[in-house]
Amino acid sequence: MIPKVSGGVGILAMILAAVMSGVLTDGDRQRANFHTETPEDRAEKTTYALRLIVFAIPNILGAIIMFLILN
Incomplete structure (x- = not known):
């Protein structure tokens, strides 16, 4: 259950980052x-996308680690 939730949140954040960055x-x-x-709009868009990616990476890594531990 934990890997699915964490991985799902990570993947959703990555998709949102891709959509927001264009x-x-x-x-x-x-x-x-x-x-x-x-230029300010581009910088703001890039900032939000990078924040989402920084949020997504630990979630995806945590899901992979928990998957490996539980299986």
């Missing part, structure tokens, strides 16, 4: 977003 868009959309955003 990684899942195609090149034309990225170019359009780059030219319509202010």
Whole structure:
């Protein structure tokens, strides 16, 4: 149960980080977003994505470790 919850939270945080940073868009959309955003907006978006990744990594690692211990 613990690995599933921790892993699920980690994966959800990684997906949210990818969506918020714009990684899942195609090149034309990225170019359009780059030219319509202010540098402050890009910095804020990057900050939130990095925070989510920093939150996700320990959850995923914890899920892997707990999975290995319990099995």
